[in-house]
Amino acid sequence: MDKYNNGQNIAAASEKSIRTDFKESMTYGDYLHLDQLLTAQEGVSGHHDETLFIVIHQVSELWMKLILHELRAAIRSIERDDLQPAFKQMARVSKIQSQIINGWDVLATMTPAEYMEFRDDLGNASGFQSYQYRMIEFALGYKTKHVLKIYEKDPALLEELTAAFNAPGLYDAAIQKLARSGFTIDKEVLERDITTVYEPNDSVREAWKAVYRDVDTHWELYQMAEKLVDIEDWLQQWRFRHMKTVERIIGFKQGTGGSSGVNYLKKVLDQYFFPELWDIRTEI
Numbered sequence: 001m002d003k004y005n006n007g008q009n010i011a012a013a014s015e016k017s018i019r020t021d022f023k024e025s026m027t028y029g030d031y032l033h034l035d036q037l038l039t040a041q042e043g044v045s046g047h048h049d050e051t052l053f054i055v056i057h058q059v060s061e062l063w064m065k066l067i068l069h070e071l072r073a074a075i076r077s078i079e080r081d082d083l084q085p086a087f088k089q090m091a092r093v094s095k096i097q098s099q100i101i102n103g104w105d106v107l108a109t110m111t112p113a114e115y116m117e118f119r120d121d122l123g124n125a126s127g128f129q130s131y132q133y134r135m136i137e138f139a140l141g142y143k144t145k146h147v148l149k150i151y152e153k154d155p156a157l158l159e160e161l162t163a164a165f166n167a168p169g170l171y172d173a174a175i176q177k178l179a180r181s182g183f184t185i186d187k188e189v190l191e192r193d194i195t196t197v198y199e200p201n202d203s204v205r206e207a208w209k210a211v212y213r214d215v216d217t218h219w220e221l222y223q224m225a226e227k228l229v230d231i232e233d234w235l236q237q238w239r240f241r242h243m244k245t246v247e248r249i250i251g252f253k254q255g256t257g258g259s260s261g262v263n264y265l266k267k268v269l270d271q272y273f274f275p276e277l278w279d280i281r282t283e284i
């Protein structure tokens, strides 16, 4: 009888040493998949500034990936009544948002004429089709079904987006938390169809107002509210810088995605994610 289960231990040890050998031979480039990452900036025009254009977009998409990762974790944390980790995750989202915004300063070094030299080569491609951007909108709770249509020709992507579309957003999770904390929230909000755009509601407005008027008894909910406001504030700043940078580079030309361009981007500035959290400022 193998008292110390030596056979298994020896096998485990030799497996571990194989893993260690592999790890020891792993390089910085292997670990970060730099072979893939750094060979994906080829572009379609050969124009000098297309490299800048691609890098800015890729960096933005990488940051968006991390934002989604953190937002999903924050939703789960709030659902578990675990607010401290949610605050950390939401704070990280805001820090990332402040980083992405700096990209506009780099992009704005491209002159209108330089962009026009390769714009036609972009065809109908447009940021409009950024599915991670849509998933962020969904994760925040802004559900517009018509955007799913854009991805109809890509079933795998459509499936992923539909799952994100059907999942609860951050604002719904926050409102459910208000109810669990003792605030009276209308049944039609608590049981609402989460695949529709959120409509502002008086009971939610009253609850947030009570939190803001008496932070001493509601520090945690106040902090949750402010983290939501931070995220929306940064997102609006991103949208504003996008709109202004687009105006600076292409003026009022139509967009490659088929929209009116700057006027469309101005219109989306009116969209709110967490409407009551902004409304109450006037009423307090």
Ligand code: HEM
Residues within 6 Å of the ligand: 056, 057, 060, 061, 107, 115, 126, 127, 128, 129, 130, 133, 242, 246, 249, 250, 254, 255, 256, 257, 258, 259, 260, 261, 262, 264, 265, 268
């Ligand atoms: C020269 C630079 C850029 C120009 C001229 C530009 C232009 C536009 C225009 C005109 C639209 C409206 C849709 C259309 O008709 O195409 C749009 C949408 C969009 N762009 Fe850009 N863009 C630029 C850079 C970027 C960058 C760096 C990102 C970062 C990922 C980005 C992300 C988006 C997103 C997410 C939308 C959809 C917005 C929405 O529907 O709410 N764009 N862009």
Ligand SMILES: N[C@@H](CC(=O)c1ccccc1NC=O)C(=O)O
Residues within 6 Å of the ligand: 057, 119, 122, 125, 126, 127, 128, 250, 254, 255, 256, 257
């Ligand atoms: N919509 C832009 C084109 C554009 O910016 C773009 C093109 C391809 C991939 C990403 C893009 N970025 C943001 O919209 C335009 O109308 O010039």
